[in-house]
Amino acid sequence: MNQSQPSKDPLHGKTLEMIVTQLVDHYGWEDLGKIIRINCFNDNPSIQSSLKFLRKTPWARKKVETLYIDSISQ
Structure with a gap:
């Protein structure tokens, strides 16, 4: 019998909106803009x-996701 195990992917179950909101809550817009320099x-x-913007721009979304993963693993 194959039991489903929790995903080890830290982005599993997280929407982009949740990720951006948590980053803004943690860093604020000003610091977030300094860390990831996008308009x-x-x-x-x-x-x-x-x-x-992030939904249309894969390289920027990747930077946001990487920062999110780094921020939750500290």
């Missing part, structure tokens, strides 16, 4: 504008 974090930032 959606520096120029009139909002969760919705960031999500729109």
Whole structure:
């Protein structure tokens, strides 16, 4: 019998909105914009504008996901 085990992927079950919200809560927009230098974090930032950009831009999304993983494993 094969029992399902919890995923070891730290992003499992996390939406992009949850990830961005937690990063903003942890770092704030200003520091987040300094860590990941993309306009959606520096120029009139909002969760919705960031999500729109990150969903269309794989390299930026990867940076956000990597920062999230680093921040929760500290």
